[in-house]
Amino acid sequence: MSILVTGGAGYIGSHMVLSLLEHGHNVIVLDNLSNASSESLRRVEQMSGRQVILVKGDIRDRPLLDNLFSAHDISDVLHFAGLKAVGQSVEHPLRYFDNNVSGTLTLCQAMEAAGIRRLVFSSSATVYGEVATMPIHEALPTGSPTNPYGRSKLIVEEVLQDLAKADARWSIALLRYFNPVGAHESGLIGEDPNDIPNNLVPFVSQVAVGRRDVLYVFGDDYATPDGTGVRDYIHVSDLVEGHLCAMQAIARQSGVNIWNLGTGQGYSVFEIVNAFEAASGREVPYRIAPRREGDIAECWADPAKAERELGWTAKRRLDVMMQDTWRWQVNNPEGYSPA
Ligand code: NAD
Numbered sequence: 625m626s627i628l629v630t631g632g633a634g635y636i637g638s639h640m641v642l643s644l645l646e647h648g649h650n651v652i653v654l655d656n657l658s659n660a661s662s663e664s665l666r667r668v669e670q671m672s673g674r675q676v677i678l679v680k681g682d683i684r685d686r687p688l689l690d691n692l693f694s695a696h697d698i699s700d701v702l703h704f705a706g707l708k709a710v711g712q713s714v715e716h717p718l719r720y721f722d723n724n725v726s727g728t729l730t731l732c733q734a735m736e737a738a739g740i741r742r743l744v745f746s747s748s749a750t751v752y753g754e755v756a757t758m759p760i761h762e763a764l765p766t767g768s769p770t771n772p773y774g775r776s777k778l779i780v781e782e783v784l785q786d787l788a789k790a791d792a793r794w795s796i797a798l799l800r801y802f803n804p805v806g807a808h809e810s811g812l813i814g815e816d817p818n819d820i821p822n823n824l825v826p827f828v829s830q831v832a833v834g835r836r837d838v839l840y841v842f843g844d845d846y847a848t849p850d851g852t853g854v855r856d857y858i859h860v861s862d863l864v865e866g867h868l869c870a871m872q873a874i875a876r877q878s879g880v881n882i883w884n885l886g887t888g889q890g891y892s893v894f895e896i897v898n899a900f901e902a903a904s905g906r907e908v909p910y911r912i913a914p915r916r917e918g919d920i921a922e923c924w925a926d927p928a929k930a931e932r933e934l935g936w937t938a939k940r941r942l943d944v945m946m947q948d949t950w951r952w953q954v955n956n957p958e959g960y961s962p963a
């Protein structure tokens with residue numbers, strides 16, 4: 625049996641593939657390489673001493689999916705493929721709904737036709753919308769995401785809920801990630817954003833390594849202890865371990881299961897800057913800039929449900945998240961592309 629990892633060449637997917645191989649699973653990756661390089665998987669193969677089958681293709685390509693499912697004996701699908709740039713989703717909503725929503729529909733249709741009904745979906749804390757009190761637990765109703773990217777995640781969650789309601793044979797995990805950061809401790813794989821990073825930690829990291837001059841802090845007048853936005857940063861390796869636990873859980877129970885994957889601890893932008901400076905020994909110059917549209921003041925998880933039901937908690941602390949990000953960045957200043 626094999627596991628299909630859509631988007632497996634990307635940031636989180638490549639860490640997942642490595643861990644699956646290390647746990648003895650056979651892995652097939654389906655990735656159109658729209659936001660990734662096959663170099664990530666070459667390194668994963670080198671690190672694990674095992675081979676990955678990379679199918680270069682699109683989750684919206686139904687004939688390709690049908691061929692893939694008939695050629696391989698697949699037990700589970702871990703579905704990471706998707707577009708994730710919030711700002712771009714505002715400019716190109718159709719592209720986002722087509723890729724993230726239609727793509728998932730096509731994937732599920734092909735899974736159903738092939739009789740494969742175990743799916744782990746990469747969702748996001750953005751589906752909660754603006755929440756008045758922290759921390760956020762899974763029993764809270766979903767809210768109104770502030771952009772098309774977030775809405776695409778919410779729509780997919782709702783589609784998957786309906787699917788499991790209609791057919792009890794489906795076992796689905798909706799994993800709501802908080803803020804994934806960090807890199808594998810080897811420094812060989814990590815996050816390699818195209819263009820200007822949207823997210824805080826990759827931006828800070830590029831400033832520290834000298835690829836960018838200055839960090840713009842988006843607002844210092846929030847109602848938070850130091851005025852900057854607070855988020856729940858989670859190490860990508862902890863996130864991957866959460867997926868392994870979720871896979872085991874949905875093999876035992878059908879229906880839809882929702883788990884927050886976060887640490888339960890919020891950090892401000894200034895705390896991240898300080899932690900990164902300590903980890904890297906480099907200065908991270910910053911300027912205060914206006915708030916970014918659609919940003920919320922604070923967001924952190926209540927991870928108790930995942931601990932109770934999966935026996936999973938995030939173990940890696942902020943200093944480790946920053947050290948691992950830095951090791952990846954300094955060893956690969958231009959990411960996967962050669963300098
Ligand atoms: P990523 O961009 O590094 O990985 C996504 C991968 O999917 C890329 O390799 C890309 O080439 C591939 N892809 C995109 N569209 C595809 C398509 N139509 N067909 C085949 N492959 C396609 O992003 P990531 O950070 O690894 O995120 C993985 C998943 O987790 C995404 O669904 C993302 O929305 C979700 N997520 C990420 C974060 C985060 O901060 N990184 C937070 C919450 C949720």
Ligand code: UDP
Nearest residue numbers: 822823824827840841842853854855893919
């Ligand atoms: N942020 C910032 N400068 C940047 C990128 C992000 O000040 O260049 C802030 C942002 O306003 C938020 C926090 O850092 O308070 C985390 O932002 P990110 O985009 O990483 O995560 P998200 O807001 O999607 O949770």
